[in-house]
Amino acid sequence: MNLQTIKASCSNCNLRELCMPMGLDDEQMERIDEIVATRRKIKRGGLLFRNGEDFTSLYAIRTGFFKTSVATEDGRDQVTGFQMAGEIIGLDGIVNDHHTCDAVALEDAEVCVMPFDKLEQLSREVTALQNHVHKVMSREIVREHGVMLLLGSMRAEERLAAFVLNLVQRLAARGFSKSELVLRMTREEIGSYLGLKLETVSRTFSKFAEEGIVEVKQRHLRILDTEALKRIVNSQQCRAD
Known part of the structure; x- marks a missing residue:
């Protein structure tokens, strides 16, 4: 896996409005920039994380496309979602502190790594960030309900x-x-x-x-x-x- 550490800056990222809350002041943006200091490059077909792996971070997709999938009992790959630039991936790991699916890059991709413990700590101090994290989680729940409706009827x-x-x-x-x-x-x-x-x-x-x-x-x-x-x-x- 190609791991590259670069200084990421949310404050001047063109996807900021999609994955970060609006209305933060300069100091708050600077603090988020400090947390999201690492970017990671994943080659097409590469794994961002795998089922069972310890959960440490959420990932904001900067470029590229991912699929999440789980292996069924008969060994088939069941695709559970497709994620694109500006979306957050890795929320599946929050519940039990480990990931419950594989995340595979469908093309060369780059993600911003957001260590969850630091994100949680900062979101307790910055209400807008806490609300944003809750919105992202809520959107994921709504999406899953939508998929169930899609498949059911x-x-x-x-x-x-x-x-x-x-x-x-x-x-x-x-x-x-x-x-x-x-x-x-x-x-x-x-x-x-x-x-x-x-x-x-x-x-x-x-x-x-x-x-x-x-x-x-x-x-x-x-x-x-x-x-x-x-x-x-x-x-x-x-x-x-």
Whole structure:
């Protein structure tokens, strides 16, 4: 693993608004800068942390894309999430002081290391930081509930449409296109996350393409009709009513 220590500075990072609270004064920002003093580079396919490893830090993704996964009893890899720049990863370790999943880089990535004991100590003194950490945790809980709903009651088309919309929405918040993206994960990994077979994911993408909703060229995806994707997702709510 390529480990590189550089002086990280949250105060001038372009992702600051995404992973740090707003409205901190210079002194508070300086104190956070002192905590987040280390960056770590992870090569594509490399592990940021593994299941069972001691939990010491949270990680703010600076560049790159990750997947989290757990090994099932029959040895398969079950993908539990995809994380991108500006998001915090490692929250799974807080409960029992050890990580409960593997975090693998889907492309060359860089993270800012935030030692949790120091972060906890500072958040007791800086209310805005404490509130922010709570918000990040809450967002993760809401996301997991959303995934459970997705897997519990949606058809394949609805699952994939919801996944694509969620992904593009998160990328758009980071200043990327609202209609074009490069899928960093494989069809198999998407299927694992959505509880679908690889063939079903490929077939559903083809169906969307035939209907003029998306254009797919290998990993490049262009959304041609966002409203159609939203209608597919909302059709699930209509059936439930």
